[in-house]
Amino acid sequence: MFEVASLFSVRKRIAESNRNAAGNHNLYPIQEQATLKEIWEYMPCTCDKSCTCRQRGCTGHWRIKDNLEFDDVLPAFLRMFVNKPFHEDLMKLVGKPISDIYTVPDRAKGALLVLGSLRSNWERLYTMARQHDKTLFCDDWCNDFWRQEWDFPWMDGTIFRSAQYCILLPDIGVPYNTNSRLKMMNEVTEGGSYFHLLHEIRKQFIDILQTNRQYIHSLRRLDSPQNQLPFNNELISLARADVNYGSDYSPKVRPLSRVIDKYFYRPSSSVVEQTPARKDPYALKPEQSISVPPRVARSAEFKAPPRQEQPNPTLIKVKRTIANRFAACGNPALIPKIKAGFFTAEMTDEGIFVDNLGGQPFLSWRVFFEAVNLMKRNNGYAAKGDAMNGKLGDAYLPLDSIEGHIADVVYNRRIGYSVFRRITPIACILIWAGLCRNGKGYLVLIKDLD
Numbered sequence: 001m002f003e004v005a006s007l008f009s010v011r012k013r014i015a016e017s018n019r020n021a022a023g024n025h026n027l028y029p030i031q032e033q034a035t036l037k038e039i040w041e042y043m044p045c046t047c048d049k050s051c052t053c054r055q056r057g058c059t060g061h062w063r064i065k066d067n068l069e070f071d072d073v074l075p076a077f078l079r080m081f082v083n084k085p086f087h088e089d090l091m092k093l094v095g096k097p098i099s100d101i102y103t104v105p106d107r108a109k110g111a112l113l114v115l116g117s118l119r120s121n122w123e124r125l126y127t128m129a130r131q132h133d134k135t136l137f138c139d140d141w142c143n144d145f146w147r148q149e150w151d152f153p154w155m156d157g158t159i160f161r162s163a164q165y166c167i168l169l170p171d172i173g174v175p176y177n178t179n180s181r182l183k184m185m186n187e188v189t190e191g192g193s194y195f196h197l198l199h200e201i202r203k204q205f206i207d208i209l210q211t212n213r214q215y216i217h218s219l220r221r222l223d224s225p226q227n228q229l230p231f232n233n234e235l236i237s238l239a240r241a242d243v244n245y246g247s248d249y250s251p252k253v254r255p256l257s258r259v260i261d262k263y264f265y266r267p268s269s270s271v272v273e274q275t276p277a278r279k280d281p282y283a284l285k286p287e288q289s290i291s292v293p294p295r296v297a298r299s300a301e302f303k304a305p306p307r308q309e310q311p312n313p314t315l316i317k318v319k320r321t322i323a324n325r326f327a328a329c330g331n332p333a334l335i336p337k338i339k340a341g342f343f344t345a346e347m348t349d350e351g352i353f354v355d356n357l358g359g360q361p362f363l364s365w366r367v368f369f370e371a372v373n374l375m376k377r378n379n380g381y382a383a384k385g386d387a388m389n390g391k392l393g394d395a396y397l398p399l400d401s402i403e404g405h406i407a408d409v410v411y412n413r414r415i416g417y418s419v420f421r422r423i424t425p426i427a428c429i430l431i432w433a434g435l436c437r438n439g440k441g442y443l444v445l446i447k448d449l450d
């Protein structure tokens with residue numbers, strides 16, 4: 001099953017990550033170095049000999065510096081985790097009352113919400129972080145406080161939640177972005193809490209050290225971006241006049257969160273920078289780096305639903321529920337498939353584009369409404385329908401199955417003809433949005449829409 005990586009392959013992956021980062025306009029390795037100098041310090045290891053960290057040769061721990069206020073860490077957070085064109089606006093918006101959070105674009109919203117909450121809880125989180133002088137390899141790497149703090153599903157929601165723990169506990173809090181989260185799902189664990197993720201990453205890296213007979217400092221040294229992106233303190237975002245950033249990536253022993261982050265990290269190297277409109281704080285540039293399928297012209301098969309005079313309340317609720325989920329996860333979003341893997345979905349005003357339907361990637365809102373409506377009418381559940389084996393109206397693909405019903409009423413397919421198979425993205429989006437639960441061959445409506 002899982003093969004322990006050699007130190008060589010870990011080094012290769014981290015170098016590759018730094019090489020990619022050098023081609024991204026944010027120049028993250030330089031930003032990380034600046035943040036390291038500003039807010040973190042490397043202090044002698046305080047663990048006793050029996051601790052796993054000591055057994056792997058630990059001599060020092062990275063931790064957040066003393067006497068920091070939230071305003072000291074805000075630029076450190078932004079430059080390291082947030083796309084550059086957002087910085088100026090977020091510096092202004094964090095902590096200010098926002099009249100309507102839903103007017104802030106999704107990709108800025110995640111950072112804004114997390115930073116707002118970090119700001120409100122700063123005293124408590126910062127005190128607990130200062131008291132927790134541990135590394136991810138320590139036996140007591142997590143105490144009751146952090147155990148509770150990290151009890152959230154890491155696969156859901158904004159990526160910025162993990163970033164704040166990297167800021168607070170640089171030797172423990174491994175952050176992720178949309179891409180590395182996907183890699184972690186494939187290589188570490190498919191679900192569970194953020195605590196569980198860290199627990200599994202810890203196990204994996206202790207294995208790597210033990211199998212390769214290596215010490216913590218060898219791992220710390222693997223993040224060495226100088227060859228890929230020479231340090232240049234003129235390229236630091238939100239640089240402070242009172243900090244000496246030095247002239248290289250020193251010290252060579254790096255925080256564990258940095259090294260492990262890069263092991264999973266794959267920044268897009270082809271981000272095209274656009275200058276956002278300065279005046280409008282909400283005119284922010286998307287940060288998402290996952291690839292979105294090019295929009296293809298809608299299929300001839302698709303027909304716009306007839307204009308309805310009265311807005312349909314169920315349609316509005318279905319749309320709102322799905323839209324809220326996109327708001328929480330980002331748009332486009334990665335949607336888990338039923339068995340394994342993911343597809344990408346992007347919401348628009350008219351419906352959702354998906355990247356797993358070949359040349360017919362568009363699903364109108366009406367598709368989701370009809371699926372829900374069918375279940376509502378049918379005691380809360382409906383067969384999915386099998387368009388692979390059936391023709392519309394037969395036993396595999398009856399008109400009261402979801403696939404059959406949608407083919408009939410949305411796409412106007414004729415009875416006895418084959419139907420283009422769309423059930424996977426439809427079912428997965430309904431499940432992901434919390435509207436349905438998956439059954440074997442059927443879906444169950446779980447959200448009360450009345």
Ligand SMILES: [Zn+2]
Pocket residue numbers: 045046047053054058059060061135
């Ligand atoms: Zn130690």
Ligand SMILES: [Zn+2]
Pocket residue numbers: 047048051052053054058134135137138139
């Ligand atoms: Zn220790």
